Amino acid sequence: MAEVRKNTVHPLHIEGYTAEGMGVARLDGRVVFIPGTIRGEDWEVQLLKVNKGVAWGKGTRLISPSPVRQEPDCPYSGRCGGCQYRHMSYEEELAAKGQRVRDALERVGGVHLELPPVLGAESPLRYRNKVQFPVSRGKCGLSIGFYRPRSHDVVDTEDCLLQPEADTALRLAFKGWMEDFQIPAYDECTGRGLIRHLYIRTNRAGEALCCVVANGKELPHTGELSGALRAAVPKLAGLVLNVNLRDTNVILGDAYRTLWGRDWLEEELCGLTFRLSVPSFFQINRDQTERLYQLALEFAGLTGEETVLDLYCGIGTISLCLARLAGHVIGAEVVPQAIEDARANALRNGVTNAEFFCGDAGEVAARLAGQGVRPQVICVDPPRKGLAPEVPAVLASMAPDRIVYVSCDPATLARDVKRLEELGYRAVQAQPVDLFPRTAHVETVLRMER
Known part of the structure; x- marks a missing residue:
């Protein structure tokens, strides 16, 4: 038997994937x-960390590659x-995500359903409508990009294939402004420095909304910044300052100030128009998302007479879609600004049978x-x-005929499905949807009946 300890090398056969895509x-x-690594492959693997029942390693030589x-x-x-899946075909990624959902439902939830293939995206490229770049200055200079795996070291990222090209242009212009005027980046260790994050939201019309998250109540040279950003992306809708003075990993603070233009974008979804401010939750x-919500509507099985309760409703996206086919919709959300947005979105779209x-x-x-x-x-x-x-x-006490669960995590979905089954509900249908191509995340819509 081979000695199993740190730094030893072993030939291993890859059997499947973790929830994180390893x-x-x-x-x-x-x-x-x-x-x-990819299931079916054989690798020489160097062990980096060894515990009693689990170990972590890195592939040092690929013996037998997957097709x-x-x-x-x-x-x-x-x-x-x-990203976790750029080394494999998109078809294999979808298969891995489908297996993840199936394993969670069966092993955690005790649910055995005929699970259809994951609904993949037409293109796995440049789909994100919101990007949050951390900003840091280190030995290699100013970095604006994304964190390395399991760290807060920022990789300076000139372009990202998940984001629109407008985001790439705005990031470059912003970095140039910081360098030209020697604007200090925030240092998590000392709590000093000014710029924490660059946040960009885009819409289908090609407009962009920029938000600078700062460890301060003022930004210097804002005229030069707005000019540089507008030159980079002529459809810039606005520039907003978010003030975050706290020692926290939470990106956004509570205070906002518009520096130029407007502080919102409008986006169309499922034939409805939504106004999005910086903190608004909106699927990326x-x-x-349109396919996901259409499935939720189908699973709800509405005839026009039902009362529907929509919990965790955000700015009302699913609620307003449901309202077109329901008798009455009640939405609930813990974030006050989101509820204000939901009510405004109902008015904007002429929806009168929804309350929040x-x-x-x-x-x-x-x-x-x-x-x-x-309901x-x-x-x-x-x-x-x-x-x-x-x-x-509480849900079971209301005795609904159907519960539609939209989930972004298969493990917690399976846990909650098991709880609901113990309370008299049965999972009858599920469909995974890939909202986040090339990453380990997957959404699932599941229907339960009393």
């Missing part, structure tokens, strides 16, 4: 995780933590249940951590 092999009873292996089309692949892949409440999802649902509200359909689209522990019981 290859999985086995060695003397241990599971070994190896990034950049779906391809040369990464991005020069930052492996150095930047944004517009085309795939601000509050924690569980508390709002419990309050409505106490008032005798009995026939409940739709939930929670954050990555899934439903709060008390929410499944």
Whole structure:
């Protein structure tokens, strides 16, 4: 038996993938995780870290390559933590994501469904409508880009194949402004410096909204900055300052000030128009989001008479789509600004059968249940951590006929599905959708019935 310790090298066969997109092999009873590998391949692997039941390694020699292996089309692949699947075909990536959803539902949720193939994007390139660049200055100078895997070291990224070319031009202009006027980058270790992040939102019309996240209440040379950004992208809609003075990893602070132009963009989704400010939550892949929401509508099975409760409704995107086919929609969201946006979006689109409440999802649902509200359909689209522990019981107490769960994390989806099954609901249909090509993330729509 080979000695299993740090820095030893072993021939390993890749059997599958982790949730983060790493290859999985086995060695003397241990599971070994190896990034950049593909199932079916044989590698010589150097162990970097060894625990009792698990180890991490790096491939040092590819013995037998997979036919779906391809040369990464991005020069930052492996150095930047944004993408996990650029070394394989898109078809293999979709298969890996489908297996991830299936494994979670079966192993965590105890649910066995006939899961259709993941709905892939027509193009896995330049789909992101929002980008947040961390800014740092180190030994190699000013860096504006993305973090290295599992670190806060910033990789200076001239271009990213997930973002529109307008973002690339704006980043270059912004970096030039910082260098020309010697604007200091924020230092996480000391809490000093000014520029923390450059945030860019774009829409289908080609407009861009720029936000500078700063460790200060003023920006110097704002006229020169707005001029440089407008020269780079003539369709710049506005330039906004966000003030974040806290010692935190949270990107945005609470205070905003418009430096030039306007502080919002409009975007069309599913035939509806939404106004997006900097903090507005909006899915980053517009085309795939339309497919996701269409599935949610189909799973809801609306006839025009139902009352629908939409929890974690954000700025009302799913709520307003549901309202076109429902009798009445009630949306709930904990973020006050999002609820203001949702109400404004309802007015903007002439939707009169939707109302919105601000509050924690569980508390709002419990309050409505106490008032005798009995929705026939409940739709939930929670954050990555899934439903709060008390929410499944509250949903079940309202006795809806159907629950539609839109999930961005298969593990928490499976956990919550198991909770709901214990409360009298059965998973009957699911469909994964790839909203984030080339990354390890996958969305799933699932329908449960009482």
